[in-house]
Amino acid sequence: MNLFFEILITGFLIMAGVFGLVGSFGLLKLNDAMSRLHAPTKATTLGVGGVLLASMTFAFAKGPHWSVHELMITLFLLLTAPITANFIAKVHIHQKETRDSLPAAGEDGSWATQNLDETGDQS
Numbered sequence: 001m002n003l004f005f006e007i008l009i010t011g012f013l014i015m016a017g018v019f020g021l022v023g024s025f026g027l028l029k030l031n032d033a034m035s036r037l038h039a040p041t042k043a044t045t046l047g048v049g050g051v052l053l054a055s056m057t058f059a060f061a062k063g064p065h066w067s068v069h070e071l072m073i074t075l076f077l078l079l080t081a082p083i084t085a086n087f088i089a090k091v092h093i094h095q096k097e098t099r100d101s102l103p104a105a106g107e108d109g110s111w112a113t114q115n116l117d118e119t120g121d122q123s
Helices: 004-031 039-062 068-096
Strands: none
Touching: 004 039, 039 068
């Protein structure tokens, strides 16, 4: 294998390790849910992305073909991380905020996550 590919793969793996460590540390040590939101969805996603880039580069360097498996994993990861962040944010809003503590919602007059009255009916 060419020295260029070895250095590139090593760089991707070091990048992945640093982002994975920072994301894991942030998930464990940050104080509230909204601060923890960025750790798994940003840093850890980039960490896994670095491992996948290293794997694709290795497959290309060993033989001139692209690995589709890693590309599919990357697409799945990039699609699911924002959904996870959305769920974490909604849980935080429902646990910490009331209708009175939220800022003005705009034209429709209500927030979608706080649109139920006490009985569970749409208001």
